[in-house]
Amino acid sequence: MEKLEEGVLNKNIAALARMVTFNESTRLEDNIIADRFIEQHQEKLDNSIVLSISGIPGVGKSSFIEALGVYLHSLGCSIAVFSIDPSSELTQGSILGDKTRMTELSSLDHVFIRPSPTSNRLGGLGINTHKNIELAKIAGYDIILVETVGVGQSETIVKNLCDAFILLLMPASGDELQGIKKGIMEVADFYIIHKADGELLNAAKLSKKEIENSVHLLKSNLNISESIFAFSSVEKLGLDIIWKSIMKFIDTKKGNKTFYATRIQQRIHWFKETYERMMLMHYLEKGKEKYKVLEDEIKAGKYISLNEIQENITN
Amino acid sequence: MEKLEEGVLNKNIAALARMVTFNESTRLEDNIIADRFIEQHQEKLDNSIVLSISGIPGVGKSSFIEALGVYLHSLGCSIAVFSIDPSSELTQGSILGDKTRMTELSSLDHVFIRPSPTSNRLGGLGINTHKNIELAKIAGYDIILVETVGVGQSETIVKNLCDAFILLLMPASGDELQGIKKGIMEVADFYIIHKADGELLNAAKLSKKEIENSVHLLKSNLNISESIFAFSSVEKLGLDIIWKSIMKFIDTKKGNKTFYATRIQQRIHWFKETYERMMLMHYLEKGKEKYKVLEDEIKAGKYISLNEIQENITN
Numbered sequence: 005m006e007k008l009e010e011g012v013l014n015k016n017i018a019a020l021a022r023m024v025t026f027n028e029s030t031r032l033e034d035n036i037i038a039d040r041f042i043e044q045h046q047e048k049l050d051n052s053i054v055l056s057i058s059g060i061p062g063v064g065k066s067s068f069i070e071a072l073g074v075y076l077h078s079l080g081c082s083i084a085v086f087s088i089d090p091s092s093e094l095t096q097g098s099i100l101g102d103k104t105r106m107t108e109l110s111s112l113d114h115v116f117i118r119p120s121p122t123s124n125r126l127g128g129l130g131i132n133t134h135k136n137i138e139l140a141k142i143a144g145y146d147i148i149l150v151e152t153v154g155v156g157q158s159e160t161i162v163k164n165l166c167d168a169f170i171l172l173l174m175p176a177s178g179d180e181l182q183g184i185k186k187g188i189m190e191v192a193d194f195y196i197i198h199k200a201d202g203e204l205l206n207a208a209k210l211s212k213k214e215i216e217n218s219v220h221l222l223k224s225n226l227n228i229s230e231s232i233f234a235f236s237s238v239e240k241l242g243l244d245i246i247w248k249s250i251m252k253f254i255d256t257k258k259g260n261k262t263f264y265a266t267r268i269q270q271r272i273h274w275f276k277e278t279y280e281r282m283m284l285m286h287y288l289e290k291g292k293e294k295y296k297v298l299e300d301e302i303k304a305g306k307y308i309s310l311n312e313i314q315e316n317i318t319n
Numbered sequence: 320m321e322k323l324e325e326g327v328l329n330k331n332i333a334a335l336a337r338m339v340t341f342n343e344s345t346r347l348e349d350n351i352i353a354d355r356f357i358e359q360h361q362e363k364l365d366n367s368i369v370l371s372i373s374g375i376p377g378v379g380k381s382s383f384i385e386a387l388g389v390y391l392h393s394l395g396c397s398i399a400v401f402s403i404d405p406s407s408e409l410t411q412g413s414i415l416g417d418k419t420r421m422t423e424l425s426s427l428d429h430v431f432i433r434p435s436p437t438s439n440r441l442g443g444l445g446i447n448t449h450k451n452i453e454l455a456k457i458a459g460y461d462i463i464l465v466e467t468v469g470v471g472q473s474e475t476i477v478k479n480l481c482d483a484f485i486l487l488l489m490p491a492s493g494d495e496l497q498g499i500k501k502g503i504m505e506v507a508d509f510y511i512i513h514k515a516d517g518e519l520l521n522a523a524k525l526s527k528k529e530i531e532n533s534v535h536l537l538k539s540n541l542n543i544s545e546s547i548f549a550f551s552s553v554e555k556l557g558l559d560i561i562w563k564s565i566m567k568f569i570d571t572k573k574g575n576k577t578f579y580a581t582r583i584q585q586r587i588h589w590f591k592e593t594y595e596r597m598m599l600m601h602y603l604e605k606g607k608e609k610y611k612v613l614e615d616e617i618k619a620g621k622y623i624s625l626n627e628i629q630e631n632i633t634n
Contacts, residue, residue: 032625032629035625036624036625036626039624039625039626042622043622043624046622060375268618268620271617272617275613275614275617275623276614278625279613279628279632280603282628282629282632283603283606283632284595284598284599286632286633287598288595288598291598295594298594299587299590299591302583302587302590307357307358307361307364308590309351309354309355309358310350310351310354310593310597311351311355313593313594313597314347314597314601316594317594317597317598
């Protein structure tokens with residue numbers, strides 16, 4: 005175990021991968037191994053910068069992360085990439101199946117890439133990803149990129165994971181075509197109209213105008229020119245400008261103290277999630293026979309009222 | 320209260336609306352009013368047919384529901400429509416804001432339309448919608464249509480709410496463009512490529528072929544010609560054929576007994592959700608001072624380990 009911990013601290017990729025596996029395990033004893041390691045090195049948790057990259061399937065999150073990651077690597081940064089996919093309980097991934105992704109980025113040194121774990125209930129996935137990020141911080145990765153499918157309830161997860169939130173948008177006209185809800189538009193810090201090349205270039209420019217108008221209505225004091233960009237991960241032009249804006253955003257947050265205050269809020273969020281989950285596990289286990297009585301009654305066709313549930317729990 | 324209950328049983332729309340409000344209240348006492356009413360009339364819960372209509376924002380769920388609802392009304396059915404939107408916690412609805420929707424359907428007799436309530440944590444929304452459906456069954460609505468945004472974790476909710484699940488798809492080529500995950504493709508019973516008119520007609524035909532291939536891979540024993548349709552809610556052609564297929568599907572399920580067996584499974588699912596939610600509420604309230612101790616320590620910058628959480632809960 006000491007060797008494993010040493011490996012993580014020395015940025016050994018296999019060691020971090022193994023520690024992440026402990027963290028993602030469904031066995032609490034395994035989770036505690038990762039948790040104890042984090043506790044021992046908690047002074048490093050304020051390091052690194054965490055960026056979330058979100059958007060609907062097909063918007064090109066992987067290719068954007070590859071382009072950004074390779075650029076940041078060229079600046080001398082070490083990079084860790086995690087992904088969250090709060091999708092199917094039956095099967096994972098997109099209809100087209102998993103593809104070999106981020107081939108260039110994954111071939112570089114000091115780059116750690118971890119695909120999506122299997123999802124589970126009660127936000128457990130988010131909890132795990134939060135601690136994965138803490139492990140990567142302790143391992144000393146400079147920039148941690150978190151890829152999420154930006155739909156459904158995921159904005160709560162995303163805004164509690166990162167220091168800056170980048171939303172990728174389709175080069176398509178009409179808000180509803182984006183498949184994006186107002187809530188996620190509100191929590192985003194940067195809006196990137198992706199695939200701004202070739203046939204889609206004009207659509208991307210139009211889309212950028214529309215997004216600028218929408219965002220202006222949502223967040224009137226935002227500096228539009230430093231927050232909304234059209235970008236192509238094929239042509240990769242303007243990454244320096246985007247990155248400069250992100251760094252300025254982070255520096256401003258650090259300057260006015262919201263950076264660390266937000267991180268404490270995030271810690272409280274994940275603590276609450278973990279606490280509730282462990283509480284529920286504890287009492288469900290303790291009361292499983294009483295629970296079974298009611299479940300059997302439903303199977304036999306009985307209607308179980310809220311009063312009966314309340315009594316079952318409290319007595 | 321008796322008058323209210325009588326009103327619901329007599330298909331008085333205002334009465335059902337009020338009972339649904341009790342069910343959607345955040346106060347347990349209110350929920351119990353609706354719950355007790357359901358318990359008293361539980362023999363009616365096996366009535367009605369519940370259809371879920373799902374798809375990404377912009378696919379035209381409302382206009383499809385309007386077209387289908389008006390058609391079913393012309394056949395003499397009474398219709399209740401509910402919607403679920405597991406989206407923003409900050410603000411509800413699409414970026415374009417709420418529009419006047421389903422104007423023709425909402426003007427007809429024996430039609431009850433209830434928009435999306437505010438979402439809350441722990442699947443509470445789903446629980447409420449489940450009981451809303453039970454209220455509409457007791458009120459005697461023949462067909463209950465449930466509109467959901469078909470992304471993220473919603474397929475678990477959807478498959479536990481309905482007797483048949485209709486997935487609306489964009490007239491676009493390429494699986495990923497659909498913004499739809501494999502999981503939701505798997506749980507769907509019917510696939511409707513929507514907006515199959517005007518400029519999009521050819522795209523819809525192409526898309527139908529692609530969807531047929533995808534679905535064939537996912538569900539090899541499905542009768543493609545009775546499950547996948549291209550449709551326009553403007554031209555409204557072929558609703559009779561779609562409806563005949565849905566009825567045949569329901570009748571088959573009733574014939575081989577899976578219809579009622581599935582409903583019992585669904586009841587167990589929602590019971591479990593409710594039970595866990597009430598259990599957590601109970602013990603969080605009981606232990607809130609102990610919880611506060613740890614939360615304050617995090618605010619003061621301390622790392623709280625899983626072991627400390629476990630001890631806090633069990634001691």
